[in-house]
Amino acid sequence: MSAPSKIIIASRESRLAMWQAVHVQGRLSSLNPGAEVVILGMTTKGDQILDRPLAEIGGKGLFIKELEVAMEEGKAHLAVHSMKDVPMVMPEGFVLAAISARENPHDAFVSNKYAGLDELPAGAVVGTSSLRRESILRAKYPQLLIKSLRGNLDTRLRKLDAGEYDAIILAAAGLIRLGLENRIKSVLTAEQSLPAPGQGALGIELVDGDAAMAAVVAPLNDPETAHCVKAERAFSRALGGSCQVPLGGYAIIDNGQLWLRGFVATADGKEMVAGELRGNPADDEALGRELAATLRAQGADAILQKLTHCKPA
Numbered sequence: 001m002s003a004p005s006k007i008i009i010a011s012r013e014s015r016l017a018m019w020q021a022v023h024v025q026g027r028l029s030s031l032n033p034g035a036e037v038v039i040l041g042m043t044t045k046g047d048q049i050l051d052r053p054l055a056e057i058g059g060k061g062l063f064i065k066e067l068e069v070a071m072e073e074g075k076a077h078l079a080v081h082s083m084k085d086v087p088m089v090m091p092e093g094f095v096l097a098a099i100s101a102r103e104n105p106h107d108a109f110v111s112n113k114y115a116g117l118d119e120l121p122a123g124a125v126v127g128t129s130s131l132r133r134e135s136i137l138r139a140k141y142p143q144l145l146i147k148s149l150r151g152n153l154d155t156r157l158r159k160l161d162a163g164e165y166d167a168i169i170l171a172a173a174g175l176i177r178l179g180l181e182n183r184i185k186s187v188l189t190a191e192q193s194l195p196a197p198g199q200g201a202l203g204i205e206l207v208d209g210d211a212a213m214a215a216v217v218a219p220l221n222d223p224e225t226a227h228c229v230k231a232e233r234a235f236s237r238a239l240g241g242s243c244q245v246p247l248g249g250y251a252i253i254d255n256g257q258l259w260l261r262g263f264v265a266t267a268d269g270k271e272m273v274a275g276e277l278r279g280n281p282a283d284d285e286a287l288g289r290e291l292a293a294t295l296r297a298q299g300a301d302a303i304l305q306k307l308t309h310c311k312p313a
Contacts, residue, residue, distance in 0.1 A: 004035060004077070004212060004213070004216070005034070005035055005036065006035060006036045006037075006038070007028055007032065007035050007036070007037045007038070007077055007078070007213075007216065008038055008039075008040055008075065008076040008077050008078075009021050009024060009025055009028075009037065009038070009039045009040065009076065009077070009078055009079070009080060010039075010040050010042060010067040010070045010071060010075070010076035010078070010079040010080075011039055011040070011041055011042065011067070011079065011080055012041075012042060012043070012067070013041040013042065013043055014152035014153070014154075015152065015153065015154055015178060016082075016152065016153050016174045016177060016178060017080075017082075018039070018041065019177050019178060020080045020081075020082065020177070020202055021039045021041075021080045022039065023080075023177075023202070024080045024100075024202070024204065024220065025037045025038075025039055027219075027220060028216065028217070028220075031216075031219055032216065040070060040075060040076050042066050042067060042070060043066070064079065064081060064085070064086065064087075064205070067079040067081075067205070068091060068094055068205070071094070071205075071206070071207050072093070072207065077206070077210070077213050078097075078204055078205065078206050078213060078217060079204070079205045080202055080203070080204060080205075081202065081203045081204075081205060082171075082173075082174075082198075082201075082202065082203075083099065083197075083198025083199070083200075083201040083202065083203045083229055083233075084171070084196040084197065084198045084199045084200075084201075086198065086203055086205070088197070088233055088236050088237040089237060090205075093207060093208050094205055094206070094207060094208055095205070095206055095207075095208045095214075096203045096204070096205055097204050097205070097206045097213070097214050097217050097218070097221075098203070098204040098217045098218060098220040098221035098226075099201050099202070099203050099204075099221060099222065099225055099226040099229050099230075100201065100202045100203075100204070100220050100221070100222055100225065101201075101222035101224075101225050102173075102200040102201045102222070102225045102228070102229075103172075103173035103176055103177060103200045103201075104172040104173050104176055104187065104200055105172075105173065105195045105199045105200035105201070105250065106171075106172050106187050106188055106189065106190065106193070106195055106199075106200075107133060107169050107170070107171060107172065107187075107188040107192075107193040107195065108169070108170050108171065108172040108175055108183075108184045108185075108186070108187055108188065109167060109169060109184070109185050109186045109187075109188060110157070110160060110167065110168050110169070110170055110175070110183050110184060110185060111160070111166060111167035111168070111185050112160065112161065113166060113167075114166065114167055114185070115185050115186065116185060116186045117137075117140075117141060117167075117186075117188075117192075120141070120144055120166060120167060122143035122144070123143070123144075123145055124144050124145065124166040124167065125144075125145045125147055125164070125165050125166050125167075126141075126144050126145070126146055126147070126165065126166065126167050126168065126169065127146075127147050127148070127149030127156065127159065127160065127164070127165040127167070127168040127169070128146065128148075128149055128168065128169045129148065129149050129150050129156075130169070130196065131244070131245070131246040131267055132194075132196055132246050132247055132248050133169050133193060134146050134246065134267055134269075135246035135265040135266065135267055135268070135269040135272070136192075136193050136194070136248075136265075136269065137169070137269070138267070138268050138269030138270075139265065139269030139270070139272060140192075140269070142269075147164075147165065149165065149168055153170065153174050153175070153178065153180075156168055156170065157180075157183065167185075169188075169193070171195075171196075171199055171200065172184060172187050172200070173199065173200040190250055190261065193248075194248030194249070194250050194261060194262070194263055194274075195248060195249075195250045196247075196248060196249070197229070197232035197233050197235065197236045197247075197248075197249040197250075198229045198232060198233060199250075201225050201229050203229075204217045204220060224253050224281070226284075227251075227253070227258055227281040227282070227284040228250075228251035228252060228253065228258065228260075228281075228284070229251075230284040230285050230288070231249075231251045231258055231260050231284040231285065231287050231288040232249035232250060232251050232260070232262075232288065233249075233285075233288065234284065234285035234286075234287075234288025234289050234292075235249045235260065235262045235287075235288035235289070235291050235292050236249050236262075236288075237288075238288065238289045238292030238293070239264055239292050239295065239296075239300060239304065240304060244307055245264060245304070245307055246264065246265045246266065246267050246269075246307075247262070247263065247264045247265075248261075248262060248263050249261070249262040249288070250262070251284075251287075253281055254278070256281075257278045257279060257280070257281070258278065258279055258280065258281040258283075258284060258287060259276065259277075259278050260276060260277055260278075260279075260287055260288065260291055261274070261275075261276040262274065262275060262276070262291050262292070262295065263275075263295075264295060264300045264303055264304065265303065266303055266306055266307070267307070271299075271302075271303050271306075272303075273295045273298045273299050273300045273303060274295070275291055275294050275295050275298065276291070277290060277291050277294070
């Protein structure tokens, strides 16, 4: 099957999304020297609505819908996503064809005044867009004031620099990719803040059945990362995990075994159920479902019943 002469990548236009698209563009160009690889920049509804928490306006799918329409209409062949922004259930007609090697998957503490969470005084304002991070912070640091923080990476840093927040929590991967490591005061360990499913990994989305493009992007898949992310996503999916569920899921390959940790909590952090298991990486999705079942047996259902669902966009 010969490679297409032109490959069009759909991407959000934020600086981080474009970095991700350019990164994939470079890899595809080197793998397909005869092909022209171009980027189609787009603004999504998730980028436009910044005055309300994501959970209220329809969730993670708001960041990828327009990109999927472009692929459906033949204007683009593939889309590049940060895996933590991809809904746990893929829309009909689309597939995740490759998951690339992971950047640092952890959360980062960013502040102009303080070196870490433990240094923040009572009443300090911490910004985050994530219910997962909010539940962890409320559970471990009830004296802090947690405020919603939306917008792209540059917007969030600008709000911090303007003094609207004493500290903000961001994904370390995004800061590293944009060369902003110097803004990171400390990287939170998985024990401090269990990452979101897929955090730090990039996913390549295609129209289902596009065999030619599936062959083109196959070399971008990193098997170890893919096993871990599939386990994390299966865990989240089994617990209804999308924008409205404060949930963490994080896997690594440790001594040849897949080690998966996960939790689900109420947004106020007062109720939390957590667990972990190990198994064969080839059983990635089964392990995710198994851990979800374990948490359900420990009371996760009662927590899930208290959570409000996403409002449709």
